[in-house]
Amino acid sequence: MADHQDSPQEVAAKFLAKLKDSPFVMIGLTDGQHSEPMNVKLDDDQPNTLFVFSAKDNRIAAGGVAMAQFVGKGHDFFACLAGTVSEETDRATFDKLWDNRVEAWFPNGKQDARLNRFDVSSAELWETDVSVSGRLKMLFGGTIHAGESSSHAVVDSVA
Template sequence: MPDNNGEKARRNESIQKLWSMMKDIKVAMLTTAMKDGTLRSRPMMSQNVEFDGDLWFFTGKSTPKVNEIESSSQVNVSYANPKDNAFISLSGPVEFVEDRGIMQTFWNPEFEAWFPKGLKDPNLLLLKVHIEQAEYWDIPEGKMVGMFGFIKALATGDKPADVGENKKLVEKKGTLRPARATVRSTRRTTTKKPRKRVRSRR
Protein backbone atom coordinates (compact mmCIF):
# COMPACT_ATOMS: atom_id res chain seq x y z
CA MET A 1 0.00 0.00 0.00
CA PRO A 2 1.49 3.38 -1.01
CA ASP A 3 2.62 5.76 1.70
CA ASN A 4 0.38 8.71 0.79
CA ASN A 5 1.24 10.68 3.91
CA GLY A 6 4.94 10.31 3.25
CA GLU A 7 4.48 11.36 -0.38
CA LYS A 8 2.47 14.44 0.64
CA ALA A 9 5.10 15.40 3.18
CA ARG A 10 7.87 15.12 0.58
CA ARG A 11 5.81 17.14 -1.90
CA ASN A 12 5.12 19.87 0.65
CA GLU A 13 8.80 19.96 1.50
CA SER A 14 9.71 20.40 -2.17
CA ILE A 15 7.20 23.23 -2.63
CA GLN A 16 8.54 25.00 0.44
CA LYS A 17 12.02 24.49 -0.96
CA LEU A 18 10.91 26.16 -4.21
CA TRP A 19 9.54 29.14 -2.31
CA SER A 20 12.69 29.51 -0.21
CA MET A 21 14.73 29.63 -3.42
CA MET A 22 12.36 32.01 -5.27
CA LYS A 23 11.36 34.55 -2.63
CA ASP A 24 14.44 36.78 -2.87
CA ILE A 25 14.59 36.78 -6.69
CA LYS A 26 12.80 39.90 -7.93
CA VAL A 27 12.96 39.21 -11.66
CA ALA A 28 11.86 36.08 -13.52
CA MET A 29 12.15 35.17 -17.20
CA LEU A 30 8.79 34.45 -18.86
CA THR A 31 8.96 32.36 -22.05
CA THR A 32 6.10 32.20 -24.54
CA ALA A 33 5.71 30.54 -27.94
CA MET A 34 5.12 32.62 -31.07
CA LYS A 35 2.75 31.42 -33.79
CA ASP A 36 5.64 29.98 -35.81
CA GLY A 37 6.85 28.01 -32.78
CA THR A 38 9.73 30.33 -31.96
CA LEU A 39 10.28 30.74 -28.23
CA ARG A 40 10.53 34.24 -26.82
CA SER A 41 11.66 35.25 -23.32
CA ARG A 42 11.52 38.51 -21.41
CA PRO A 43 12.17 39.65 -17.81
CA MET A 44 9.12 40.08 -15.56
CA MET A 45 8.87 41.59 -12.08
CA SER A 46 7.87 38.95 -9.52
CA GLN A 47 5.10 39.55 -6.98
CA ASN A 48 6.18 39.30 -3.34
CA VAL A 49 3.61 36.70 -2.24
CA GLU A 50 4.23 33.21 -0.90
CA PHE A 51 4.23 30.60 -3.65
CA ASP A 52 1.22 28.27 -3.42
CA GLY A 53 1.06 26.93 -6.96
CA ASP A 54 0.32 30.15 -8.88
CA LEU A 55 2.58 32.94 -10.12
CA TRP A 56 1.35 36.48 -10.86
CA PHE A 57 2.74 39.13 -13.22
CA PHE A 58 1.49 42.54 -14.38
CA THR A 59 1.66 43.35 -18.07
CA GLY A 60 -0.04 45.48 -20.72
CA LYS A 61 -2.90 44.19 -22.87
CA SER A 62 -1.23 45.62 -25.97
CA THR A 63 2.05 43.73 -25.50
CA PRO A 64 3.06 40.94 -27.92
CA LYS A 65 3.20 38.40 -25.09
CA VAL A 66 -0.58 38.65 -24.65
CA ASN A 67 -1.16 37.70 -28.29
CA GLU A 68 1.34 34.86 -27.94
CA ILE A 69 -0.41 33.53 -24.83
CA GLU A 70 -3.79 33.74 -26.58
CA SER A 71 -2.36 31.47 -29.30
CA SER A 72 -0.62 29.11 -26.85
CA SER A 73 -1.40 29.44 -23.15
CA GLN A 74 1.49 27.23 -21.99
CA VAL A 75 4.47 29.23 -20.72
CA ASN A 76 7.70 28.70 -18.84
CA VAL A 77 8.90 30.84 -15.94
CA SER A 78 12.52 30.57 -14.82
CA TYR A 79 14.40 31.99 -11.86
CA ALA A 80 18.16 32.16 -11.39
CA ASN A 81 20.23 33.08 -8.36
CA PRO A 82 23.88 32.60 -9.39
CA LYS A 83 25.07 33.89 -6.02
CA ASP A 84 23.52 30.89 -4.27
CA ASN A 85 23.86 28.55 -7.27
CA ALA A 86 20.09 28.02 -7.38
CA PHE A 87 18.04 27.60 -10.56
CA ILE A 88 14.28 27.04 -11.02
CA SER A 89 12.10 26.17 -14.02
CA LEU A 90 8.28 26.23 -13.79
CA SER A 91 5.63 25.77 -16.49
CA GLY A 92 1.87 25.80 -16.94
CA PRO A 93 -1.06 27.62 -18.58
CA VAL A 94 -1.85 31.31 -18.15
CA GLU A 95 -5.13 32.92 -17.15
CA PHE A 96 -5.82 36.61 -17.85
CA VAL A 97 -7.20 38.49 -14.84
CA GLU A 98 -8.71 41.96 -15.13
CA ASP A 99 -10.45 42.14 -11.75
CA ARG A 100 -9.24 45.38 -10.12
CA GLY A 101 -9.82 43.97 -6.65
CA ILE A 102 -7.32 41.19 -7.30
CA MET A 103 -4.91 43.63 -8.92
CA GLN A 104 -5.04 45.79 -5.80
CA THR A 105 -3.74 42.84 -3.79
CA PHE A 106 -0.58 42.65 -5.89
CA TRP A 107 -0.09 46.31 -6.77
CA ASN A 108 3.16 48.02 -5.84
CA PRO A 109 3.84 51.76 -6.37
CA GLU A 110 7.04 50.76 -8.19
CA PHE A 111 4.88 49.52 -11.07
CA GLU A 112 3.91 53.11 -11.87
CA ALA A 113 7.19 53.34 -13.77
CA TRP A 114 5.53 51.10 -16.38
CA PHE A 115 1.90 52.04 -15.70
CA PRO A 116 1.77 55.76 -14.76
CA LYS A 117 -2.03 55.65 -14.38
CA GLY A 118 -1.73 52.87 -11.80
CA LEU A 119 -4.72 50.60 -11.30
CA LYS A 120 -6.83 52.98 -13.40
CA ASP A 121 -4.77 52.18 -16.48
CA PRO A 122 -7.16 50.48 -18.97
CA ASN A 123 -4.19 48.68 -20.51
CA LEU A 124 -3.31 46.92 -17.23
CA LEU A 125 -3.58 43.13 -17.19
CA LEU A 126 -2.62 40.51 -14.60
CA LEU A 127 -1.17 37.18 -15.73
CA LYS A 128 -1.91 34.22 -13.48
CA VAL A 129 0.32 31.24 -14.24
CA HIS A 130 -1.06 27.94 -12.95
CA ILE A 131 2.09 25.91 -12.31
CA GLU A 132 1.71 22.30 -13.44
CA GLN A 133 5.37 21.32 -13.51
CA ALA A 134 8.37 22.56 -11.56
CA GLU A 135 12.02 21.62 -11.46
CA TYR A 136 14.88 23.06 -9.47
CA TRP A 137 18.61 22.65 -9.11
CA ASP A 138 20.36 23.52 -5.87
CA ILE A 139 24.10 23.32 -6.51
CA PRO A 140 26.55 23.13 -3.57
CA GLU A 141 27.65 26.61 -2.50
CA GLY A 142 31.01 27.92 -3.62
CA LYS A 143 31.91 25.08 -5.97
CA MET A 144 32.68 26.54 -9.38
CA VAL A 145 33.69 23.09 -10.60
CA GLY A 146 30.20 21.95 -9.71
CA MET A 147 28.79 24.83 -11.76
CA PHE A 148 30.91 23.82 -14.75
CA GLY A 149 29.84 20.22 -14.29
CA PHE A 150 26.22 21.31 -14.14
CA ILE A 151 26.48 23.18 -17.43
CA LYS A 152 28.32 20.27 -18.99
CA ALA A 153 25.59 17.92 -17.79
CA LEU A 154 22.99 20.04 -19.57
CA ALA A 155 24.98 19.81 -22.80
CA THR A 156 25.83 16.11 -22.66
CA GLY A 157 22.97 14.61 -20.66
CA ASP A 158 25.45 13.18 -18.16
CA LYS A 159 25.19 13.76 -14.41
CA PRO A 160 28.49 14.64 -12.72
CA ALA A 161 29.08 13.26 -9.25
CA ASP A 162 28.87 16.63 -7.48
CA VAL A 163 26.06 18.32 -9.42
CA GLY A 164 23.95 19.10 -6.33
CA GLU A 165 20.25 18.58 -5.69
CA ASN A 166 17.78 18.31 -8.58
CA LYS A 167 14.06 17.68 -8.09
CA LYS A 168 11.15 17.64 -10.49
CA LEU A 169 7.54 18.17 -9.40
CA VAL A 170 4.69 17.21 -11.71
CA GLU A 171 1.02 17.67 -10.93
CA LYS A 172 -0.84 15.06 -12.99
CA LYS A 173 -4.32 16.34 -12.17
CA GLY A 174 -3.71 20.04 -12.76
CA THR A 175 -2.11 22.85 -10.88
CA LEU A 176 0.80 22.19 -8.57
CA ARG A 177 -0.40 22.58 -4.98
CA PRO A 178 0.84 21.82 -1.48
CA ALA A 179 -1.00 18.95 0.17
CA ARG A 180 -2.21 21.40 2.81
CA ALA A 181 -3.17 24.81 1.52
CA THR A 182 -1.13 27.77 2.72
CA VAL A 183 -2.71 31.07 3.66
CA ARG A 184 -3.35 32.97 0.44
CA SER A 185 -2.91 36.69 0.07
CA THR A 186 -5.66 36.96 -2.56
CA ARG A 187 -8.94 35.36 -3.53
CA ARG A 188 -9.11 32.93 -6.42
CA THR A 189 -10.94 33.46 -9.63
CA THR A 190 -13.52 30.88 -10.67
CA THR A 191 -12.92 30.67 -14.40
CA LYS A 192 -12.39 27.17 -15.77
CA LYS A 193 -10.64 27.98 -19.04
CA PRO A 194 -7.04 29.17 -18.53
CA ARG A 195 -7.23 31.84 -21.22
CA LYS A 196 -10.58 33.35 -20.26
CA ARG A 197 -10.33 36.90 -18.99
CA VAL A 198 -11.76 37.69 -15.60
CA ARG A 199 -13.68 40.94 -15.92
CA SER A 200 -13.96 43.56 -13.20
CA ARG A 201 -17.20 43.56 -11.27
CA ARG A 202 -18.68 47.02 -11.28
Protein backbone atom coordinates in the same frame (compact mmCIF):
# COMPACT_ATOMS: atom_id res chain seq x y z
CA MET B 1 30.11 13.95 0.03
CA ALA B 2 26.74 15.53 0.78
CA ASP B 3 24.98 13.51 3.44
CA HIS B 4 21.43 14.68 2.74
CA GLN B 5 19.49 14.90 -0.49
CA ASP B 6 16.58 17.32 -0.19
CA SER B 7 13.07 16.09 -0.90
CA PRO B 8 11.17 17.64 -3.81
CA GLN B 9 9.05 19.56 -1.29
CA GLU B 10 12.16 20.98 0.40
CA VAL B 11 13.62 22.04 -2.94
CA ALA B 12 10.28 23.65 -3.91
CA ALA B 13 10.18 25.55 -0.60
CA LYS B 14 13.73 26.81 -1.24
CA PHE B 15 12.64 27.92 -4.71
CA LEU B 16 9.80 30.02 -3.31
CA ALA B 17 12.18 31.63 -0.80
CA LYS B 18 14.68 32.40 -3.58
CA LEU B 19 11.91 33.80 -5.79
CA LYS B 20 10.74 36.10 -2.98
CA ASP B 21 14.35 37.30 -2.60
CA SER B 22 14.79 37.94 -6.33
CA PRO B 23 11.33 38.05 -7.97
CA PHE B 24 12.35 37.99 -11.61
CA VAL B 25 11.77 35.31 -14.23
CA MET B 26 12.11 34.98 -17.97
CA ILE B 27 8.64 34.11 -19.23
CA GLY B 28 7.26 33.42 -22.65
CA LEU B 29 4.49 31.65 -24.45
CA THR B 30 5.48 28.53 -26.34
CA ASP B 31 4.45 30.21 -29.60
CA GLY B 32 7.95 30.79 -30.96
CA GLN B 33 8.44 34.29 -29.57
CA HIS B 34 11.28 34.93 -27.17
CA SER B 35 10.84 35.03 -23.42
CA GLU B 36 11.30 38.31 -21.60
CA PRO B 37 12.19 39.31 -18.04
CA MET B 38 9.22 39.99 -15.80
CA ASN B 39 8.75 40.87 -12.14
CA VAL B 40 6.74 38.17 -10.37
CA LYS B 41 4.23 38.71 -7.59
CA LEU B 42 3.24 35.87 -5.29
CA ASP B 43 -0.05 35.51 -3.46
CA ASP B 44 0.22 33.07 -0.56
CA ASP B 45 -3.51 32.40 -0.91
CA GLN B 46 -3.00 31.05 -4.45
CA PRO B 47 -0.23 28.44 -4.47
CA ASN B 48 1.29 27.29 -7.75
CA THR B 49 0.46 30.62 -9.38
CA LEU B 50 2.84 33.41 -10.32
CA PHE B 51 1.40 36.83 -11.11
CA VAL B 52 2.91 39.28 -13.58
CA PHE B 53 1.75 42.80 -14.38
CA SER B 54 2.23 43.76 -18.02
CA ALA B 55 1.04 46.15 -20.67
CA LYS B 56 -2.20 45.06 -22.28
CA ASP B 57 -0.40 44.45 -25.57
CA ASN B 58 2.55 42.56 -24.07
CA ARG B 59 3.50 39.36 -25.91
CA ILE B 60 2.25 37.14 -23.05
CA ALA B 61 -1.11 38.96 -22.86
CA ALA B 62 -2.53 36.68 -25.56
CA GLY B 63 -2.30 33.86 -23.01
CA GLY B 64 -1.63 30.20 -23.58
CA VAL B 65 0.92 27.53 -22.80
CA ALA B 66 4.08 29.09 -21.40
CA MET B 67 7.46 28.45 -19.84
CA ALA B 68 9.27 30.48 -17.20
CA GLN B 69 12.91 30.27 -16.15
CA PHE B 70 14.44 31.48 -12.90
CA VAL B 71 18.04 31.97 -11.79
CA GLY B 72 18.72 32.81 -8.15
CA LYS B 73 20.73 35.89 -7.20
CA GLY B 74 23.83 33.90 -6.38
CA HIS B 75 23.43 31.53 -9.33
CA ASP B 76 22.85 28.81 -6.78
CA PHE B 77 19.29 27.95 -7.74
CA PHE B 78 17.66 27.35 -11.12
CA ALA B 79 14.08 26.58 -12.11
CA CYS B 80 12.15 25.86 -15.27
CA LEU B 81 8.39 26.08 -14.90
CA ALA B 82 5.71 24.90 -17.31
CA GLY B 83 2.19 26.22 -17.18
CA THR B 84 -0.48 28.41 -18.68
CA VAL B 85 -0.78 32.19 -18.82
CA SER B 86 -4.21 33.81 -18.63
CA GLU B 87 -5.63 37.13 -17.51
CA GLU B 88 -6.40 37.47 -13.82
CA THR B 89 -9.85 39.05 -13.77
CA ASP B 90 -10.33 39.25 -10.00
CA ARG B 91 -10.04 42.95 -9.13
CA ALA B 92 -9.31 42.17 -5.47
CA THR B 93 -6.21 40.18 -6.49
CA PHE B 94 -5.15 42.97 -8.87
CA ASP B 95 -5.43 45.57 -6.09
CA LYS B 96 -3.76 43.29 -3.51
CA LEU B 97 -0.66 42.81 -5.70
CA TRP B 98 -0.39 46.39 -7.02
CA ASP B 99 2.34 48.40 -5.28
CA ASN B 100 4.72 51.32 -5.86
CA ARG B 101 7.24 49.16 -7.74
CA VAL B 102 4.55 48.08 -10.19
CA GLU B 103 3.11 51.58 -10.50
CA ALA B 104 6.52 52.91 -11.57
CA TRP B 105 6.16 50.98 -14.83
CA PHE B 106 2.69 52.35 -15.60
CA PRO B 107 2.70 56.18 -15.77
CA ASN B 108 -1.08 56.26 -16.32
CA GLY B 109 -1.73 53.92 -13.43
CA LYS B 110 -3.85 50.81 -13.16
CA GLN B 111 -5.90 51.45 -16.30
CA ASP B 112 -2.82 50.70 -18.45
CA ALA B 113 -1.89 47.49 -16.66
CA ARG B 114 -3.00 43.92 -17.05
CA LEU B 115 -2.48 41.25 -14.40
CA ASN B 116 -1.47 37.92 -15.88
CA ARG B 117 -1.54 34.70 -13.94
CA PHE B 118 0.90 31.90 -14.69
CA ASP B 119 -0.58 28.67 -13.35
CA VAL B 120 2.30 26.24 -12.82
CA SER B 121 1.57 22.71 -14.01
CA SER B 122 5.06 21.29 -13.42
CA ALA B 123 8.54 22.43 -12.50
CA GLU B 124 12.10 21.24 -12.63
CA LEU B 125 14.27 22.74 -9.89
CA TRP B 126 18.01 22.64 -9.27
CA GLU B 127 19.88 23.80 -6.20
CA THR B 128 23.61 23.99 -6.86
CA ASP B 129 24.96 23.84 -3.35
CA VAL B 130 28.31 22.22 -4.08
CA SER B 131 29.85 20.48 -1.08
CA VAL B 132 33.28 21.39 0.30
CA SER B 133 34.87 18.38 -1.37
CA GLY B 134 33.15 19.34 -4.62
CA ARG B 135 34.50 22.89 -4.35
CA LEU B 136 38.03 21.55 -3.86
CA LYS B 137 37.64 19.34 -6.92
CA MET B 138 36.52 22.39 -8.93
CA LEU B 139 39.63 24.28 -7.82
CA PHE B 140 42.14 21.50 -8.33
CA GLY B 141 40.49 19.25 -10.88
CA GLY B 142 38.56 16.08 -10.35
CA THR B 143 35.15 14.63 -10.90
CA ILE B 144 32.24 15.99 -8.91
CA HIS B 145 29.81 13.19 -8.10
CA ALA B 146 26.04 13.72 -7.98
CA GLY B 147 25.93 13.65 -4.17
CA GLU B 148 28.47 16.48 -3.99
CA SER B 149 26.88 18.83 -6.46
CA SER B 150 23.24 19.65 -6.04
CA SER B 151 19.66 18.87 -5.26
CA HIS B 152 17.32 18.32 -8.17
CA ALA B 153 13.58 17.90 -8.10
CA VAL B 154 10.83 17.41 -10.62
CA VAL B 155 7.52 18.47 -9.11
CA ASP B 156 3.93 18.85 -10.22
CA SER B 157 3.58 21.94 -8.05
CA VAL B 158 5.80 24.39 -6.25
CA ALA B 159 3.69 25.00 -3.14
